[in-house]
Amino acid sequence: MTMKVPRYDYRSQFERLDEFMVELSNMLVDGHYVLSGEVAEFERAFAEYLGCSFVVGVNTGTDALLCSLKTLELQPEDEVITQANTFNATVSAICLAGLKPILVDVNEDTFLMNIDQAMAVAGPRTRVLLPVHLYGKPTPMRELLQECAKRGVELIEDAAQAHGARIEGRRVGTFGVLGCFSFHPSKNLAAAGDGGAIATNRADLQGRLMALRALGQVGQNNHLQVGYNTKLDSIQAKVLSWKLPSLDRWNEQRRSIARSYRERLSDLPLKFQTWDEGEEHVFHLFVIRTEHRERLLEYLQSNSVDAVVRYPVPIHLQPAFSGCGWRKGQFPVAEALARELLCLPTRPNLTIAEVEYVSDCVRSFFKGGASSRDYSIAQTRGES
Ligand SMILES: Cc1ncc(COP(=O)(O)O)c(C=O)c1O
Numbered sequence: 001m002t003m004k005v006p007r008y009d010y011r012s013q014f015e016r017l018d019e020f021m022v023e024l025s026n027m028l029v030d031g032h033y034v035l036s037g038e039v040a041e042f043e044r045a046f047a048e049y050l051g052c053s054f055v056v057g058v059n060t061g062t063d064a065l066l067c068s069l070k071t072l073e074l075q076p077e078d079e080v081i082t083q084a085n086t087f088n089a090t091v092s093a094i095c096l097a098g099l100k101p102i103l104v105d106v107n108e109d110t111f112l113m114n115i116d117q118a119m120a121v122a123g124p125r126t127r128v129l130l131p132v133h134l135y136g137k138p139t140p141m142r143e144l145l146q147e148c149a150k151r152g153v154e155l156i157e158d159a160a161q162a163h164g165a166r167i168e169g170r171r172v173g174t175f176g177v178l179g180c181f182s183f184h185p186s187k188n189l190a191a192a193g194d195g196g197a198i199a200t201n202r203a204d205l206q207g208r209l210m211a212l213r214a215l216g217q218v219g220q221n222n223h224l225q226v227g228y229n230t231k232l233d234s235i236q237a238k239v240l241s242w243k244l245p246s247l248d249r250w251n252e253q254r255r256s257i258a259r260s261y262r263e264r265l266s267d268l269p270l271k272f273q274t275w276d277e278g279e280e281h282v283f284h285l286f287v288i289r290t291e292h293r294e295r296l297l298e299y300l301q302s303n304s305v306d307a308v309v310r311y312p313v314p315i316h317l318q319p320a321f322s323g324c325g326w327r328k329g330q331f332p333v334a335e336a337l338a339r340e341l342l343c344l345p346t347r348p349n350l351t352i353a354e355v356e357y358v359s360d361c362v363r364s365f366f367k368g369g370a371s372s373r374d375y376s377i378a379q380t381r382g383e384s
Pocket residue numbers: 060061062063086087089090132158160161181182183184194195196
């Protein structure tokens with residue numbers, strides 16, 4: 001029997017909804033909509049949660065990256081190293097900041113930045129290293145931090161997919177000089193619209209970021225620099241503060257779902273993103289790797305499983321970056337992952353029955369079960 005398995009369930013993210021709606025309507029009639037107390041309160045709470053000194057709320061994760069790069073006051077064409085498999089925003093922000101993106105490939109097993117390659121391409125114009133904690137898996141930080149310190153390079157973390165992830169107890173987003181978060185509705189900590197934030201331990205950077213997000217304003221009508229207008233919206237801050245106390249529990253549920261998927265799929269010809277000792281992966285996405293990605297995707301969707309591909313085109317092959325001089329074949333692991341990764345539905349309240357159904361669908365695809373006749377690999381190979 002077919003079961004519908006969606007990727008999101010927003011109702012379940014609002015515990016005590018009636019109470020929340022009362023507070024929200026008070027906010028609406030109160031009229032303090034821009035950089036109100038709700039924003040300051042969320043910034044305080046998120047900084048405490050992360051274990052860093054400051055958080056500055058902005059409009060999106062893309063703006064968090066852009067403002068972070070802008071606030072370091074780099075020279076045009078200074079280089080920022082990042083990875084070839086990430087969401088477009090990581091690299092767009094580098095370009096929008098007037099800097100030069102330098103890509104490196106990723107590791108076959110972690111799907112994260114290849115640190116050796118990053119060190120090999122770092123040169124005299126390299127100012128920033130920008131690893132992405134992709135799919136919620138923390139990029140190992142110890143070696144990166146040492147290398148950055150040795151070379152005088154700043155480390156900015158793209159933690160847009162990794163709220164709450166930890167390495168040896170420390171939250172990602174707090175290792176680098178700046179850590180960037182997105183609260184897009186798809187994220188582990190989701191606003192009811194767009195939202196973003198930057199974490200830092202440096203008071204000088206916090207001050208600059210607060211000005212930068214508000215048209216360079218420090219005090220009423222006193223504009224010290226040319227800035228952006230990119231503030232975290234007060235209503236979004238309220239939503240985020242409401243959800244934040246649940247984040248660790250939700251992330252634990254995501255880990256438990258990942259464990260269940262891995263157990264149920266372990267004997268199939270699939271690869272998983274590695275899950276290392278000492279790290280707390282937060283499984284923003286649960287990804288599997290298979291050469292049969294396109295047909296499996298079609299099969300799962302035809303069985304009402306909301307599987308999705310993140311990301312089918314690696315950065316260096318995106319038309320937006322055609323002027324950067326990258327070519328097909330340059331980052332072979334990123335290209336293979338773009339062809340072969342598939343995200344199975346995951347969300348904190350995915351039930352065991354749903355995990356079982358999705359896993360059974362994947363199993364029947366590979367084993368050529370009755371319901372999968374049209375799609376099964378056995379059939380493609382002409383086996384009966
Ligand atoms: C890795 C990564 N970086 C940056 C962003 C940009 O965030 P936003 O969509 O809030 O601008 C996202 C999310 O969408 C992301 O997944």
